[in-house]
Amino acid sequence: MRFMVIVKATPESEKEGALPDPQLLLDMGKYNEELIKAGVLLAADGLHPSSKGARVKFSGKSRTVTDGPFSETKELVAGFWLWQVKSLEEAIEWVKRCPNPHAGDSEIEIRQVFEMEDFAPVLSQEQIQHKERGRAQLVGQAKK
């Protein structure tokens, strides 16, 4: 199964131009290497503070754009990994080995990734195909 492992933001990580502590960067690099060596890591990225982002709010047909930063820091995402493991427990064990991603208190959330098969009960075949057609265009973009 695949899991998205989400590092939550902190007031520090949300600071303008915030760059992680060099030692932490080093430890995190080592940890990522462990994940790669174990054949677990599929993808990973860190995110800029929300001040460099935006939100689009939906209400019926209207769309309202709000520029960052956003206030509810603890609920924001600072980075993520995508892992292939055998169980939620295995993902938890790996997360426990992660260096504390921020100075002070921080939180990492583990979420299972939906596979197309999981949609089968709620989506008709046609709807699944429609969803997949969107991905088809991305296939074109992925090719070099």
Place this chain on the structure above:
Amino acid sequence: MSATDHHRTIEAVWRIESARVIAGLTRLTRDLGLAEDLAQEALLAALEQWPQSGVPENPGAWLTATGKRRAIDLFRRNAVAERKHQDLARDLATLEQTVPDLNSTLDDPIGDDLLRLVFISCHPILSTDSRAALALRLLGGLTIPEIARAFLTPEPTIAQRIVRAKRILAEKHIPFEVPRGPELAARLSSVLEVIYLIFNEGYSATAGDDLIRPTLCQDALRLGRILAELTPNEPEVHGLVALMEIQASRTRARVSPTGEPILLLEQNRAHWDLLLIHRGLSAIDRAHKIGKPRGPYLLQAEIAACHARARTPEETDWPRIVSLYTELADLSPSPVIELNRAVAVSMVHGPQAALDLVEALATDPSLDRYHLLPSVRADLLLKLNRPTEARHHFEQAAALTQNTRERALLLSRAAACQTK
């Protein structure tokens, strides 16, 4: 935490740590079978103690230390009875002195112990079935019931296979080492063969109800990815990883909702997994950067990549596929590769050119029972508007295939020729 929760947690720790623990203990005891027994004892101790004490901070170190303590106890006990073991116990004590820092043993930063474990579990002295079972057990951390389920084989058979494999390795005094020099290439190809066998067992399930058993593909991919980090300068390892990533990217597309196999050119490419394609293409790049000649896995990966890069079947770079198949056939001549090359040739030079190649192949006795030969031949004949001959070859192909779904498909194609 309930007992089941504890159990699942320890199982997860085991999956992460077991290969390294067994590798470390094998180096210490120089006996793979004993090392695995010791590791199992350490696991049992964990199952007993961790629910009370909690999971230790460094569970891998705990497991290895526990296994090591038991090894020393065992050798000391036996030493009283047996002179030979006394020597071993002394050896072990010496080893302890030369490797006194438990953590350095555990960290194994270069991954040498693990790589030794890879090579010994995939040693060519063992049958491919045994190698596959041993690799999943020792490197993948799978339990015997899990392996048995994956291969649709009874548990006692798998257990016996593993016991026998370990006995052979002990009897033949197979050293726990990373092969060097000219031996390395042959030994590495034995490892790659096992990983690809596991992958294929999952990808084109030879038996059972499911055409694909994705977990087995994932286990093989994981082994491949681990190996790629242990031997980063071997282009064939990256080639195999690339081949598996790209093939796995098609898992969702290659079986219809009713379970029929779907041929590559007829697959809905929207169902291909972009992340895996991307990973496959990166692995190919990595192999190229090493700058050694291309081997068969890398060539196959590059052929797979030609399809992965094409947004539609029409965009496929067939001339490149033909030249890759030609290179592959030069490297490892095989009538099956020639047949595949013929299919690519038909896409570039038309059905007649391909039919000439296929008809030449038809005289090769090794393809006598290979259903894809008459099937490809029939397909080409049909394109050349020769339906009577096409029907004959479709029927021949149907008679040769072991797969009922495939037979039905071939017979319906034969019947369709009649109405032309």
